Amino acid sequence: MKHYPNAMERLTEQFAKLPGIGAKTAQRLAFFILGRSEEDAMAFAQAIIDAKKTVKTCPVCQNLTDAELCPLCADQQRDRGVICVVAEPKDVLAMERAREYNGVYHVLHGVISPLNHMGPNDIRVRELLGRIQQGGVREVIMATNPDTEGEATAMYISRLLKPMEVKVTRLAYGIPAGSQLEYADEITLLRALEGRREL
Amino acid sequence: MKHYPNAMERLTEQFAKLPGIGAKTAQRLAFFILGRSEEDAMAFAQAIIDAKKTVKTCPVCQNLTDAELCPLCADQQRDRGVICVVAEPKDVLAMERAREYNGVYHVLHGVISPLNHMGPNDIRVRELLGRIQQGGVREVIMATNPDTEGEATAMYISRLLKPMEVKVTRLAYGIPAGSQLEYADEITLLRALEGRREL
Numbered sequence: 001m002k003h004y005p006n007a008m009e010r011l012t013e014q015f016a017k018l019p020g021i022g023a024k025t026a027q028r029l030a031f032f033i034l035g036r037s038e039e040d041a042m043a044f045a046q047a048i049i050d051a052k053k054t055v056k057t058c059p060v061c062q063n064l065t066d067a068e069l070c071p072l073c074a075d076q077q078r079d080r081g082v083i084c085v086v087a088e089p090k091d092v093l094a095m096e097r098a099r100e101y102n103g104v105y106h107v108l109h110g111v112i113s114p115l116n117h118m119g120p121n122d123i124r125v126r127e128l129l130g131r132i133q134q135g136g137v138r139e140v141i142m143a144t145n146p147d148t149e150g151e152a153t154a155m156y157i158s159r160l161l162k163p164m165e166v167k168v169t170r171l172a173y174g175i176p177a178g179s180q181l182e183y184a185d186e187i188t189l190l191r192a193l194e195g196r197r198e199l
Numbered sequence: 200m201k202h203y204p205n206a207m208e209r210l211t212e213q214f215a216k217l218p219g220i221g222a223k224t225a226q227r228l229a230f231f232i233l234g235r236s237e238e239d240a241m242a243f244a245q246a247i248i249d250a251k252k253t254v255k256t257c258p259v260c261q262n263l264t265d266a267e268l269c270p271l272c273a274d275q276q277r278d279r280g281v282i283c284v285v286a287e288p289k290d291v292l293a294m295e296r297a298r299e300y301n302g303v304y305h306v307l308h309g310v311i312s313p314l315n316h317m318g319p320n321d322i323r324v325r326e327l328l329g330r331i332q333q334g335g336v337r338e339v340i341m342a343t344n345p346d347t348e349g350e351a352t353a354m355y356i357s358r359l360l361k362p363m364e365v366k367v368t369r370l371a372y373g374i375p376a377g378s379q380l381e382y383a384d385e386i387t388l389l390r391a392l393e394g395r396r397e398l
């Protein structure tokens with residue numbers, strides 16, 4: 001016996017394609033699947049099939065949805081005049097947890113990152129421009145992460161939007177609530193000072 | 200929107216059941232699957248189904264196989280009088296790489312480990328006893344790992360085999376080939392001394 005049964009090798013290869021899963025871990029996961037009940041293994045396979053078949057991106061905001069429009073774009077109570085631009089679907093969930101924002105979203109599905117071969121055409125910028133060209137948008141809030149790539153993406157998009165006569169804003173920088181000043185890094189403190197407001 | 204589409208949540212849950220995969224990683228993997236082509240995702244699901252359906256354990260040696268008997272048990276050239284007992288299928292591959300052993304194997308699928316709630320009935324000991332009771336076995340080589348649990352398992356099985364009039368041996372301990380003495384631990388050196396042979 002030079003190797004494991006073919007079907008087992010193929011499953012290991014599939015696991016090894018997942019991000020952050022190396023050859024050894026892939027083999028361990030394949031063994032784990034073989035050790036589970038037939039019912040459990042089938043449920044896993046079915047979950048992959050179902051997710052891939054039913055989850056699409058919303059044609060308006062590009063967020064994940066299993067309906068025609070995502071729940072937020074379908075909600076008539078949300079203000080369509082304000083678009084919050086985020087990098088990933090998980091950022092929509094984070095914003096919604098704040099229970100403060102009542103506009104709609106636009107999910108870019110990535111940020112511009114030359115190191116990862118992600119250019120402006122690899123994220124959903126074109127769809128955002130299309131939405132704004134249709135009119136009715138008063139403000140675009142750039143809510144990409146405050147890191148190098150998130151900043152660059154926000155800058156890039158804000159420049160594209162300049163000629164379109166729409167107000168472009170950026171989430172405020174500052175010290176996070178509940179944190180302690182002594183642990184804040186210099187740049188965060190610098191920005192918290194720059195953005196200070198009168199009480 | 201309070202959460203992701205249902206099918207996506209279910210896929211995340213499935214990934215989170217895998218060993219060593221936490222909630223955050225599970226979500227990342229689910230996103231990765233959604234980002235792949237439909238063809239790729241289906242190939243993954245099919246690999247799980249195929250592996251679970253075609254890979255069984257060999258009724259004789261308990262190793263993984265997709266045939267009636269595993270290739271080693273089916274091979275008439277192998278000496279059925281010698282059984283090498285290993286903990287996992289990967290250990291069979293390791294032994295075979297040495298190209299020295301010509302007997303057959305017995306895969307326990309685990310070791311006795313009270314901490315992990317693995318008792319003698321949770322590994323394939325009964326099947327090993329059954330093979331030896333059928334007769335024709337001259338020697339059983341205990342090739343579990345030289346760690347606490349592997350040792351305990353080897354000791355436990357060797358005691359069970361005592362009354363069966365079969366020779367029970369253990370792989371030799373010693374310094375690994377290609378290693379350097381200065382890095383060998385005390386126990387390894389002690390055992391290498393104990394097991395020294397005349398040249």
